[in-house]
Amino acid sequence: MWDYTPTVKEHFLNPRNVGDIPDADAVGEVGSLACGDALKLYLKLDDDKDKIVDAKFQTFGCASAIASSSALTEMVKGKTLDEALAISNQDIAEFLGGLPEEKMHCSVMGQEALEVAIAKYRGHEVKPHDHDHDHGPAYPDQEGTIVCKCFGITDVFLKKVIETNKLTTAEQVTHFTKAGGGCGGCIPRIKELIAEVMGKQESEEPRKRPEKLSNMKKMQMIQEVLERDIRPLLWADGGDLELIDIDGPKVQVAFRKACAGCSSSGFTSRVVEQKLRDLVAEDIVVEEVAA
Template sequence: MWDYTDKVKDYFFNPKNAGALAEANAVGEVGAISCGDALKLMLKVVPETEIIEDARFQTFGCGSAIASSSALTELVIGKTLTEALEMTNQDIADFLGGLPPEKMHCSVMGYEALQAAIANYRGEEWHDDHEEGALLCKCFGVDEGMVERAVRMNKLTTIEQVTAFTKAGGGCLTCFDGLEACLAKVNAEMVAEGLLAEHEAYRLGGTSQAVVKQKAREMRGFVKAPEEPKPAPAAAPMISLDQIALVPPPSSAAPSASGGLTMLKKIRLVEETIEEMRPYLRQDGGDCELIDVDGNTVKVKLSGACVGCQMSSVTISGIQERLAVKIGLPFRVVPV
């Protein structure tokens, strides 16, 4: 698990420059609460010098989003607009001592908000929505322009990286083909411009949806990354995760809904599994609590950032998979 730096923790628990700025004359808003992350950046710019005298933020999102927004304000205060425009999302991540790969989109959101605020000050239009190209990911409202900027600025060459930096593809994955085509196109342009080595560029068909889904699950802590293969006992053939809910009981045994477990043992295993996952959810400001176990139906209560989150279905799916792997039985997890 990623060990967050002390600076990230400090800027989350003790955010600098949080709140509204009444004297703001430059405002940038990106994201949407319905997509899980939103940021409003407010700047006070001195007209004569174009120096950013003050900066405040209001954000909705995880701890990394709050820390990144706070860091952004610290970075831009005292800079001219021209100097601020030269900043990248990597500058925000570096200022914090680094962010986990799956949280780099928080620094990208800060970069986009800064660009939007400066455009607002200059009376220009800044499109953070699908007006700037095709809407690629409906789950998180990510358009083609945002993906292209993230790929170019950070030299991204895999779908997993694109998801980490933009959140696109982190939900239902129906946008996979569009993301893949966009990444391949931009990488080809970067090779032609001498910005990327040809052997590094992504090509269509370079990965599969199954691989992306597995990586996404690993990044959210729902399943462990594959370990070195170990020989399995002869009596225990290997079963893939996708097959586990479909495997019938051995023909010599009568079907059993409990797998030989007492209800008390089953409840304890379910409790242990959910407790193992709660730290990952709490990192994002959410939580999950076991309410009841009725046969193979597990009722849970989602709270915090998990309530109404676009990724709540992924959270539920992850709990089901973890239960199936740990207990060896298919479960249906229902939020109540």
């Protein structure tokens, strides 16, 4: 059964502002037929070229894509361009009384079309980028490097969505942006991006390895790094680890939950080792134990 709020349904059945504005000041287009949804947004500004006086849309997509577009046009009317730019995809979803998580990408598409329209109007160069997949890019106007080839989605865009929506798993990123929902080849890269964004949020200041460490201090730091930097990343994938013992440079850990028995746990322990070497001491060796 459809899991739509009455507002989503109402905006889908009676969409506001469908159509085009022939003398629009700003037009933003995102998505493609191949991707399964696309939105063309038209904005008309007042004489001072500051306030949005009219907005119209055309959308190809599912009910929530149409409802999100309809909501967006209602939300931007009467706003200045700067006020409009402050609208986030969450604001669009909230306006609709919420969207099922796997449909959040519809609200993201709305926000993205708005951003593209205003950026173009303000004369920012919006360059289309390469794509080597028959899908074509979903958001041809983003900057950055393509991560998801199936839907043509870049790292810059993904990081923004991960940050704004505080996403912690690759599955959530797929629900919000579609990235990773095709062949799935980019899921490891998406996990890295989540890790990057989370790492950034945790400490803006780059941490450095201390010059000298007492044994006690070193053990404390190892524990800290595991708690702050490593375990949250594993949680994001449904895994976990436990510190078993520290013996000189040797750090013994046991993987838990999804990490236990995971074929890539060898890889994971190398990642843990590198992080500890970067932040605690250069000679650390991580060993995985079964305990």
